[in-house]
Amino acid sequence: MEEKQLEHFSHEEHPLILCELQKENDDGSIDQKSAVCYGCQEQISDSTAYCCFRCDFFLHKRCAELPRQIRHPMHSQHDLVLLRNPTYFSGGCSCNACGQGGWKYFTYHCSLCQFDLDVSCAILDQREIKLDCHDHPLRQQRPADIYCNACSKVGEDSSYLFAVCPFWIHRKCALLSSPVKHKDHNHPLLLAYSLPPDYRSFRQRCPVCREMIHPSDWLYYCGPCRYFVHVTCVVISQEDEGQLSEDIEYPISGERDQNVVKLPSSNAAQELIARFLLKEDEISSGNDSGKSNIPENIFIDSHRKHPLVLSQKVQNLDEIKSTANSDDQEEAKALLVCDVCIEPICSSDDLHYYACVECGYFVHLTCSNLPPELHIPKHPQHPFSLTCKSSAVGIFECEACRCWTNAAWWTNAACYKCKSYELSICIKCASASMITSSVKHDGHKKHLLTPFQSSHLFMRCTACDYTRGGGFWFACEDCHVYVCYACALLPPTTTQRWDKHPLHLIYPPYFEHPEKFYCVLCETEINPHCWMYHCRECDYSLHPWCIPQIRRFGRVKYGRSLNVNNHSHPLTHVPEAKYKSFCGSCSDRRLDWEEAFECESCSFYLCRTCARQRELRVVTINE
Structure with a gap:
């Protein structure tokens, strides 16, 4: 290349020579000499540039050929003169277009108005730009308070506008790059x-x-x-270096404190009850040495008909599953359910429990020691009294864990009741409401959750995305995470009768799962920002509230019997009526797969509404 020299005002010591900065190697690769343009301070990637190697001074060809004087639309009243560097005492200036301070290189300057533009804002970025999101080319405008159509914020900044239509965007938004690496996410955005x-x-x-x-x-x-x-x-x-990534479990201050409750837990009910109820020397969970301190026979208010006899668990739930067939498993699990908290006896770590075999009535050791009255911190106005249901249709709605679909959350367990406000709280939630320490939940690994009572009219649960009025919550207010009791107390795993694999409770974000989630039971799409149960082996998912043992009637103990005056046989409480079944009283209500009262020999059914009516004179047989 013929040597071309340039006498330039920015480097009067020596002429600048147009040089090749790229060299082709024998293998065809290109070596690029590293050089930074003095005028715009950007890396030179062009094959040629104006150079003074003795002074290590370089200029882009475009920067070396900039006009010495321009009339700029941001300052149309006067000409701007190109300076090697600002002439202020500090040696630098602030660009009136982009606001960059301390600029010490090529500057277009108006000495009358003390107006300055760096070369990028003055010339190099003055060309029109075209964005995929808009049909027209955009041109840069002077700084002004504008509403940006990109970030939806009002701010003073250089902007781009097309005169035909009112489309404005900030300069920084117009120059956004893609993809970018965001430090709070594993993949490019x-x-x-x-x-x-x-x-x-x-x-x-x-x-x-x-x-x-x-x-x-x-x-x-x-x-x-x-x-x-x-x-x-x-x-x-x-x-913000304080932000943490959601998919990493961070050490939490105070989580080693023994008072911290760890959730989810397959034993949540018994762990919570034991936490506020029992002292270590009263009942030794899982320890035979504690048996001498436990009465052999007791009476409790909810079952005065016969004494409850101290019994020892021969099999735990895992042994039942491994030794029994499917029908026996269901029968065993139906029998071994505590009539006070409606949780499986086998789920407890205690080696003993109380039983009335004649009535099929079972009680955990912890549940047999429930106090008759409870003062709940979140409702200090009145005490809550222990109330036990004596009728097979005696179910109630728990005020603490009713949340999903805004439907009632029914159970026939014992409850604590505030008679003044007609509030009923199930044993599990009453135990949870007594927690004064923090909760470490796998659904939010950044921080501990604390008990929280909302004063707002409505709040939205982070886990299930349903709103409810007030109530009891676990919260991390720093992260705006609020979890209702129903979700916070979900078990970590559950099962479905058609699948041999466990279903695991999983939490968002669900990395690298591009397909949509659909619930196999209700066949609707699952919100990918909510908690769900998932079978990893079979790759299917379910809403928590769709799973029979968890949904709204999942905490009702079935199998209890009652007599009614319009049928000669006892009716048994069943979780699902047979297909094409109708209520024998109101007739027009179809009970397919719904909770009902059944006479199996006559294929006769009653819905709960009819069973509760006074004229039917519902009387329990076994209580």
Whole structure:
């Protein structure tokens, strides 16, 4: 290449020579000499540039050929003159377009107005830009308070506008790159000019600011993980070193404290009851040495007909599953259920329990020691009295854990009742409400959850996404995570009768699962931001409230009998009526697979509403 020299005002010591900065090797590879342009301070990637090797001074060809004087639309009243560097005493200036301070290189300057632009804002970025999200080319405007169509925020910044239509965006938003690496996520995030239609089935919430993402917002996202974040929050999050990644379990201050409750737990009811009820020297869980301190026979208010006899568990639940056939398993599990808390006897760590074999009445050791009155911290106005249901239709709605689908959460367990307010709380929730320490839950590994009582009219549960009025919660207010009792006390695993594998409770974000989740029972899409049960081997999922042993009647002990005055045989409480069954009293109500009262010999059914009516004179047989 013929040597070309340039006398340039920015380097009067020596002429600048147009040089080759790239060299081709014998193997065809290209070596690029590393050089930074003095004028714009950007790396030179062009094959040629103006150079002074003696002074290690380089200029882009475009920067070396910049005009010495321009009239700029941001300062149209005067000409701007190109300076080698600002002439202020400090040696630097602040660009009036982008706000960058301490600029000490090529500057277009108006001495009358003390107006300055760096070369990128003055010339290099003045070309029109074209974005995929808009049909027209956009041109940069002077700084002004504008509403940005990209980030939906008002702020003073250089902006781009097309004069034909009122479409404005901040300069920094117009220059957003894609993909980007966000430190709170494992995968690169793509820029989208609106929420992709495939992800609009459910509301999307930004994990940084916790605000909802509007379908028209610009955002960064990872589709396989259903991870969406505002474009402005990516910047905020990158600057905020305090943010933690959701998929890593971090050490939590205080979690080694023995008072910290760990959830989820397959034994949650008994662990919570024992925590506030029993002293270590009263009943030794899982220890035969404690038997001498336990009465052999007791009477309790809920079962005065016969004494309860201390019994020893011969088999635990795992042994039952391994030795019994499916019918025996169901029968064993139906029998070995505590009539006070409606939790399996086999789930307890105690080696003993109380039983009335004649009536099929069983009670955990812990449940036999429940206090008759409880003062719940979250409802200090009145005491709660222990109330036991004596009728097979004597079910109630727990005020603490009723949440899903805003339906009643029924149980025929014993309860604590505030008669003044007609509030009833099941034993498990009453025990949970007595927690004054923190909770470590696998669904939120960043921080401990604390007991929380809402004063708001409505709140939304992070785990199930349903709203409910007030009530009892576990919360991490720093992260705006609020978990209702129904979700917080879910078991870590459960089963389905058609699948030999356990279903595990899993929590978002669900990394690398690009397919949508569908509940195999109700056949609807599952919100990917909610907790769900999942079979890893078979890759299917279920809503927690769709699983029979968890849903709204999952905590009712079935098998109790009652006599009614319009049928000659006793009726048995069953979880599911047969297909094409109708109520024998109101007739027009179909009971397919619903909870009902059945006379198996006559195929006669009653719905709960009819069984509770006074004219039927419901009388229990075995209590």
